[in-house]
Amino acid sequence: MEGNTLKNKRVYLDCGNGTADGIACDADGNLWCGWGSGNEELDGVRIFNPQGKHIGTIKLPERCANLCFGGEQRNRLFMASSTSIYSLYVNAQGAKLI
DSSP states (O other): OOBOOSSSOOOOOOTTTTTEEEEETTSSSSSSEEEEETTTOOOOOEEEEETOOOEEEEEEOOEEEEEEEESSSSOOOEESSSEEEEEEOOOOBBBOOO
8 A cells, every 4th residue: 555545456366266255364364255156166265375375165065155253262263154154163363353
């Protein structure tokens, strides 16, 4: 940023056949994206490092519309889909909110 202007713009990630939805960041700067398109190969959560490289996937039986980190250690991932709420303890800590 320079004032109110973005500088050094670039594409962070290309969703390809999927669709990114809700997002959350962890303490290491990784981006956790709700993902899917009603296709079991794509539905779930995808994790990208700060450079935009895909580094992990959590598969779900339905599209993940939103997600957040919670719990005392911010290491429990909550994932909201069309008919369910899923949760999972992960080896990451959600970014501390200011």
